Amino acid sequence: MTFIIAIDGPAAAGKGTLSRRIAETYGFHHLDTGLTYRATAKALLDTGLPLDDETVAARVAREVDLAGLDRSALAQHHIGEAASKIAVMPSVRRALVEAQQAFSMREPGTVLDGRDIGTVVCPNAPVKLYVTASPDVRARRRYDEILASGSEADYEAIFADVKKRDERDMGRADSPLKPAVDAHLLDTSEMSIEAAFQAAKSIIDAAL
Numbered sequence: 292m293t294f295i296i297a298i299d300g301p302a303a304a305g306k307g308t309l310s311r312r313i314a315e316t317y318g319f320h321h322l323d324t325g326l327t328y329r330a331t332a333k334a335l336l337d338t339g340l341p342l343d344d345e346t347v348a349a350r351v352a353r354e355v356d357l358a359g360l361d362r363s364a365l366a367q368h369h370i371g372e373a374a375s376k377i378a379v380m381p382s383v384r385r386a387l388v389e390a391q392q393a394f395s396m397r398e399p400g401t402v403l404d405g406r407d408i409g410t411v412v413c414p415n416a417p418v419k420l421y422v423t424a425s426p427d428v429r430a431r432r433r434y435d436e437i438l439a440s441g442s443e444a445d446y447e448a449i450f451a452d453v454k455k456r457d458e459r460d461m462g463r464a465d466s467p468l469k470p471a472v473d474a475h476l477l478d479t480s481e482m483s484i485e486a487a488f489q490a491a492k493s494i495i496d497a498a499l
């Protein structure tokens with residue numbers, strides 16, 4: 292049987308970095324499920340299809356190839372925005388969740404990160420982490436990242452964006468972002484990524 296590690300949390304909480312490091316450490320396959328929503332949104336944008344037609348969006352979602360997901364092609368802000376809009380549609384979620392569940396069964400183990408992994412995609416995962424940080428800290432991290440990449444950034448705009456994305460992800464009717472009842476909470480507001488990794492590692496080692 293495979294071993295599943297479910298990692299959820301809001302945007303920019305550090306779950307991507309943490310998930311990749313955990314997957315590398317244990318030799319597990321990693322799926323950033325946000326990319327499946329982003330790839331669906333990008334395919335709609337690229338072909339000029341509407342973002343508000345659930346039937347069309349679900350058809351595109353069923354065609355997403357998990358093997359071809361590349362964050363560098365999907366990182367743009369407007370793609371994330373479009374992704375969070377189509378992520379409210381139940382039939383888009385059903386199509387992507389099915390593909391994510393198939394991925395989660397790969398041997399010897401998998402790490403999936405997103406918003407609804409511990410609650411909906413893999414409710415039986417033996418390890419569930421809910422990684423969070425205050426909106427201010429998350430906005431600050433994103434701001435620093437953009438500056439470090441050599442671009443200009445507006446902190447207030449980023450902060451407003453983080454809040455808006457949280458509201459959309461936590462407020463939707465289908466699979467809202469929330470910790471699973473059996474998730475371990477990891478608040479990284481005042482924690483280095485190294486400290487967060489060590490905390491996660493002790494939780495995983497105790498469950499393996």
Ligand code: C5P
Binds near residue numbers: 302374
């Ligand atoms: O994590 P990332 O910012 O790439 O995700 C983009 C959007 O996809 C999120 O804002 C969220 O609305 C949606 N998403 C989701 N369920 C997941 C992963 C992402 O609804 N498991």
